[in-house]
Amino acid sequence: xxxxxxxxxxxxxxxxxxxxxxxxxxxxxxxxxxxxxxxxxxxxxxxxxxxxxxxxxxxxxxxxxxxxxxxxxxxxxxxxxxxxxxxxxxxxxxxxxxxxxxxxxxxxxxxxxxxxxxxxxxxxxxxxxxxxxxxxxxxxxxxxxxxxxxxxxxxxxxxxxxxxxxxxxxxxxxxxxxxxxxxxxxxxxxxxxxxxxxxxxxxxxxxxxxxxxxxxxxxxxxxxxxxxxxxxxxxxx
Amino acid sequence: xxxxxxxxxxxxxxxxxxxxxxxxxxxxxxxxxxxxxxxxxxxxxxxxxxxxxxxxxxxxxxxxxxxxxxxxxxxxxxxxxxxxxxxxxxxxxxxxxxxxxxxxxxxxxxxxxxxxxxxxxxxxxxxxxxxxxxxxxxxxxxxxxxxxxxxxxxxxxxxxxxxxxxxxxxxxxxxxxxxxxxxxxxxxxxxxxxxxxxxxxxxxxxxxxxxxxxxxxxxxxxxxxxxxxxxxxxxxx
DNA sequence: CGGGCACTTGATAGTAATCAAGTCCGGTGG
DNA sequence: CCACCGGACTTGATTACTATCAAGTGCCCG
Numbered sequence: 001x002x003x004x005x006x007x008x009x010x011x012x013x014x015x016x017x018x019x020x021x022x023x024x025x026x027x028x029x030x031x032x033x034x035x036x037x038x039x040x041x042x043x044x045x046x047x048x049x050x051x052x053x054x055x056x057x058x059x060x061x062x063x064x065x066x067x068x069x070x071x072x073x074x075x076x077x078x079x080x081x082x083x084x085x086x087x088x089x090x091x092x093x094x095x096x097x098x099x100x101x102x103x104x105x106x107x108x109x110x111x112x113x114x115x116x117x118x119x120x121x122x123x124x125x126x127x128x129x130x131x132x133x134x135x136x137x138x139x140x141x142x143x144x145x146x147x148x149x150x151x152x153x154x155x156x157x158x159x160x161x162x163x164x165x166x167x168x169x170x171x172x173x174x175x176x177x178x179x180x181x182x183x184x185x186x187x188x189x190x191x192x193x194x195x196x197x198x199x200x201x202x203x204x205x206x207x208x209x210x211x212x213x214x215x216x217x218x219x220x221x222x223x224x225x226x227x228x229x230x231x232x233x234x235x236x237x
Numbered sequence: 238x239x240x241x242x243x244x245x246x247x248x249x250x251x252x253x254x255x256x257x258x259x260x261x262x263x264x265x266x267x268x269x270x271x272x273x274x275x276x277x278x279x280x281x282x283x284x285x286x287x288x289x290x291x292x293x294x295x296x297x298x299x300x301x302x303x304x305x306x307x308x309x310x311x312x313x314x315x316x317x318x319x320x321x322x323x324x325x326x327x328x329x330x331x332x333x334x335x336x337x338x339x340x341x342x343x344x345x346x347x348x349x350x351x352x353x354x355x356x357x358x359x360x361x362x363x364x365x366x367x368x369x370x371x372x373x374x375x376x377x378x379x380x381x382x383x384x385x386x387x388x389x390x391x392x393x394x395x396x397x398x399x400x401x402x403x404x405x406x407x408x409x410x411x412x413x414x415x416x417x418x419x420x421x422x423x424x425x426x427x428x429x430x431x432x433x434x435x436x437x438x439x440x441x442x443x444x445x446x447x448x449x450x451x452x453x454x455x456x457x458x459x460x461x462x463x464x465x466x467x468x469x470x471x472x473x474x
Numbered sequence: 475c476g477g478g479c480a481c482t483t484g485a486t487a488g489t490a491a492t493c494a495a496g497t498c499c500g501g502t503g504g
Numbered sequence: 505c506c507a508c509c510g511g512a513c514t515t516g517a518t519t520a521c522t523a524t525c526a527a528g529t530g531c532c533c534g
Contacts, residue, residue: 071384071388073388073391073392074392074397074473075392075393075394075397077391077392077393079387079388079391081384081387081388092377093377095373096370096373096374096377102381102384103384126366129363129366132369132373133333135373136332136333136369136372136373136376137333139373139376139377139380140329140330140333140376142380143376143379143380143383144339146380146383146384146386146387147308147318147339147340147383149383149387150316150318150383150386150387150390151308151310151316151318153387153390153391153434154310154314154316154390154433154434155310155311155312155314155434156312156314156434156490156491156521157312157521158521158522160311160312188480188481189480189481189482190480190481196391197390197391197392197393198522198523199522199523199524200480200481201481201482201483201522201523201524202522202523204480204481204482204483205482205483205522208482208483220531220532221480221481221531221532236311393489393522393523394489395489395490425512425513426512426513426514427512427513435490435491436490436491436492437512437513438490438491438492438513438514438515439489439490439491441513441514441515442490442514442515445514445515457499457500458498458499458512458513
């Protein structure tokens, strides 16, 4: 994939908005109209796109890069709720009423976003009801993911938690290769731990033992090769 | 509150649908139109309204009673995801596409529901866009609840988990009284445990210790008196 | 080549699950 | 009205597991 195609420079002229599932129902002219409403912004790794509790009145669409949405918990941990990648959006609650955000959002790498004001977006939804349906669809997907997460977090065995996050990342970030699925991990060990409510040491230990069992193979710290997907799925039980 | 007002008998003639937040934007004539589309159904305690994995094509609105939505996890537990009470609905995913349900739904007590077919509901949404917005709003609330749940389940201390569920139930089912907030527990100890990923013994122990600390007072097994809400909130930290 | 940071590995302690008795309460039948 | 029964809840003892604390180790980048 040539990332440069998605750079914000080309956005302004090509139809970057068309790549976002929200707007797939629109034709070229309509997309051009949408693009006029969009403000672009770029963030470096580690920069905050949104503070926990901040009140905003726009919708943010990730156009390039990755961000994490997280909360600082009362017991001093960081609970990661979502990883948003290209095409994902956040701030949808702002469309309904002005509410403080439940989570902070931080760039995991160089990230470019498209920002659209609540009023403009609401007009779009009224004009093109399909966009509203798309939003609803994404919200339902997000519910699915959180329902799974609640189940995972309630699971008492560490193995099941780590397996489920690897399988989730395999679906979202994995690439098929001759040996198996290669996963580009969006998070560090500590990040993974904060995603599933464990400590980094426990995640580290479990991944090592999975490697010993021949289920996965670690390639540096940022990649994992999933050798035997079905065995990993079974190991959850 | 006189429950008989909400019985399905009167539904057919009075405007039961008007009590549901989904339809608050409609006037009397419109409500009558909606009511024509509704099928009523009743369930006894313990009966299943929906099986895990079942594919349905309608939206179910709880008109009286309470139900739990839950999944049977791979490690043999039951993970409760939601408690739906009067005015809540489920099956919203069916509005978009036919998907198997993520969870089973079981009546916690005698429960009456209103069922509306997907096609009819879609027509309603097109005719009265406010209904679509309401659905979106409820989905966002559900996301809020699950985001909190994920944080809670990631919390390492048992006290925080039990406190958070009591506070949640206090908001949803609590009644103000001179001594404090009286909570009608929708779930047994085991049910609470399955809601927050603990065992019934642990929940029992923690509630006993909270009683010893003067934070709560148990009234039989079905009610809890919340003596000191702010102290309970603080005890989470 | 060196420094720093993320990760791994080891030892220990604390906590919740598990296993196992009891106890309480509501309901039922005499 | 009371005695009994069963299910839900409580409490206790033990075990297993993961967090925590503490050293290392390896890798990436200047």
